[in-house]
Amino acid sequence: MSFTEEAESWRSKAHLGGARLPVLVGVTAIAALVLVFAGKALFDAASADAFVVEREGQEQAEGAQAEGEGEGAGEARTVVVHVGGAVAEPGVRELAEGSRVQDAVEASGGFAEGAASDALNLARVLADGEQVVVPTLEEVAGSQDGGSSTTEAGSSPGAASGGKVNINRASVAELDELPGVGPSTAEKIVADREANGPFSTIEDLKRVSGIGDKKYEDLADLVCVG
Structure with missing residues (x-):
């Protein structure tokens, strides 16, 4: 190339x-x-x-x-209350929060015969742990006239020999006359015996809310059971 x-x-x-x-x-x-x-x-x-x-x-x-x-x-929140006195089924009831006294009575079977329904504020809202006591017409009448109601024998139903008050028979008005016992405590005593039965001894008063050792000592010589 x-x-x-x-x-x-x-x-x-x-x-x-x-x-x-x-x-x-x-x-x-x-x-x-x-x-x-x-x-x-x-x-x-x-x-x-x-x-x-x-x-x-x-x-x-x-x-x-x-x-x-x-x-x-x-x-749902609830409240627990003790319903006693003149209701069909006394006892402890659990109700919805915001319930009223009327609801507590209805949950206990309604008013018993002779209940003084107008003596309570049925529209009041319930508080947890409280006690609702429905008085009888007789108890309200006795309270209004100063406890002057008497039996045929001329003595008060709760009166006993020696001037002591029978805590198993005394009305709210009669119990209210005891020293240191106001209307509220008197209602609790009546409600307790109706819910739990008669008091066996006077010491059973200690099971009532509001009666401690001191108040019991003040009442021991003034009350009896029977």
Whole structure:
């Protein structure tokens, strides 16, 4: 091969190589762009999935919290009261918070025969742990006339020999006349014996709310059972 022919051959190869180089560069650039866009798409998709999962977790947590609050709000509060006196079924009653005296009486079977229903404020809201005592018409009448009601023999129903007061028979008015015993304690004594039966001994007075050792000592020589 002559020098001229060899030179032409090298020029031809150089020309072809120069033509391929831009093509290769372009293909490489396009491939790089494709990879970049594909990576960005994958990243966006992963971020979206993570956001959805996180949002669902938040919604579930909020739903559980709301459900717990709803259950707490739905729990009904109650009060416990002792109903005694002239009712059909004396005893301890559990009622909804906000209940009134009328509700306590109805829960105890209603008024008994001879009950002085007007002596109570039936619309009063009950407090937890309190005692509701329904007096009889006889007890109210005795209280209004100063306890002057007497038996056929001319003595008070609760009077006993020696001038002592029979705590198993005395009315609220008669018990109220004892020293240190006001209307409230007198009503509790009557309610206790009606709910739990007659007092066996005078010491049973200590089971009545409001009568402690000191008050019992003051009453011991003034009362009796029978």
